[in-house]
Amino acid sequence: MPEEIIHIKAPMDEKTVLGLRAGQKVLFDGVFYTARDSSHKRLVELIEQGKPLPIDLQGQVIYYVGPTPARPGQVIGSAGPTTSSRMDPYMEPLYKKGLKGTVGKGERSQEVIDLMKRYKAVHFSNIGGAAALIAKSIRKCDMIAFEDLGTEAIHRLEVEDFFAIVAYDTLGNDMYKEAIKIYSRQ
Amino acid sequence: MRRIEADAITQAVERLCMEANYFLGQDVIDALERSLKEEESPIGQQILRDILENARIGGEELAPICQDTGFTVVFVELGQEVEVVREAECGMQSAELNPPFNIPNSALREAITKGVAQGYTKGYLRASIVQDPLRRINTKDNTPPVIHVEVVPGDRLRLTIMCKGSGCENMSRFAMLTPAQGRKGVVNFVVETVLKGGGRPCPPLIVGVGLGGTFDQAAYIAKRSLLRPVGSHHTEAHIKELEEELFEKVNATGVGPQAWGGRTTALAVHVETYPCHIASLPVAVNIECHSHRLKTTIL
Secondary structure, three states, X not given: OOOOOEEEEXXXXXXXXXXXXXXXXXXXXXXXXXXXXXXXXXXXXHHHXXXXXXXXXXXXXXXXXXXXXXXXXXXXXXOOOOEHXXXXXXXXXXXXXXXXXXXXXXXOOHHHHHHHHHHOOEEEEOOOOOHHHHHHHEEEEEEXXXXXXXXXXXXXXXXXXXXXXXXXXXXXXXXXXXXXHHHOOO | OEEEEHHHHXXXXXXXXXXXXXXXXXXXXXXXXXXXHHOOOHHHHHHHHHHHHHHHHHHXXXXXXXXXXOEXXXXXXXXXXXXXXXXXXXXXXXXXXXXXXXXXXOHHHHHHHHHHHHHHHXXXXXXXXXXXXXXXXXXXXXXXXXXXXXXXOOOOEEEEEEEEOHHHHOOOEEEEEOOOOHHHHHHHHHHHHHHHHOOOOOOOEEEEEEEEOOHHHHHHHHHHHOXXXXXXXXXXXXXXXXXXXXXXXXXXXXXXXXXXXXXXXXXXXXXXXXOOOOOOEEEEEEEXXXXXXXXXXXX
């Protein structure tokens, strides 16, 4: 695994996406959109109905998070990743709309790994349960859509030095599989 | 009879919900620090350090240590000499409290539910519960909780609050093994459950195993095993040996912190048992993450 941490910008350009490799550690600067179960369902329903989306997904990165409510004066509450694989059934229509990156925790299905190869997208993992620490790399949080969904609404986040690791790249490499193999004693 | 006012229960539950979410228990911190010494993977070490740093921030800033502030599971040990009494003015309508439809509201249930609602609202904790599993409309105050009541001797009321994240709860599994599959079958099922979960339940884990009883009882004791101090052992020697074997095997999987590879897949494995039917060997594996939010008080 590459040891040095690289800085990348979100949204991501094609060169960045194609250059990333599973196991690479990154620090993000830029913009993420938040979405999880209910907001994914709505986005895909809008696409199926041929209606416009509340956000342009071209080159964008979606962070799978449902933050806690912010205290007065706070940008955001605690904001760690939720389980990525729950969003697996929704991915293809979003990739077709230009989505290039996702951030969450845990493995994804082989179907999504194949979709990432086909649509030239990558998936990042960050540390589940480090929510208070992760919130410190989020500088701004604005409500964008589906406000009625509460914590599941789509927010626009501005992030700085947001840590993640490339879990799956555009070649179909799998950080999880490789990493576990190194330490397995079974 | 000793009378305990419902309001005292509400206040206690409100406080425990907040404390559980801000302050990681010392037993978990100690287990994380022990693991850090054993962990071989550099990124695994970094994750463990980040988790400890996250716990420090949570405690100092009263920030929830995880954004999934969980399903509130309340374990009540109700002394049989205790009577829970409502104050006259404490008349919240039960409909507001989102009672599970088939359980009538008692003063105890109402008081606990109100405490959860207040704790989650005042404590800036996330509302993660939907009223109906299919319609999925958020109840907005994290109620109703899941409440388990055991009637015990005495005139005290012990309340234990577990704020159970769903990332890990979702990776829990159940099997009705046959008596012939025995201990080996149990070991294989537990290890397989951890491997299948991978990074989804946020390892390092605390693995709660319930062996025996009925379908429901096995799941209940699996969850109850998580109430023990992390890394403590069962009093029966052969169950302690099983816990040790499971701990070793789970940590030999290579899954490691966050499944990014390493030694620390679990901080502990706890097993609880219950007598069972001649035809059965139920095994429930309740997966808990490192963000083990558990607080208790006695009234």
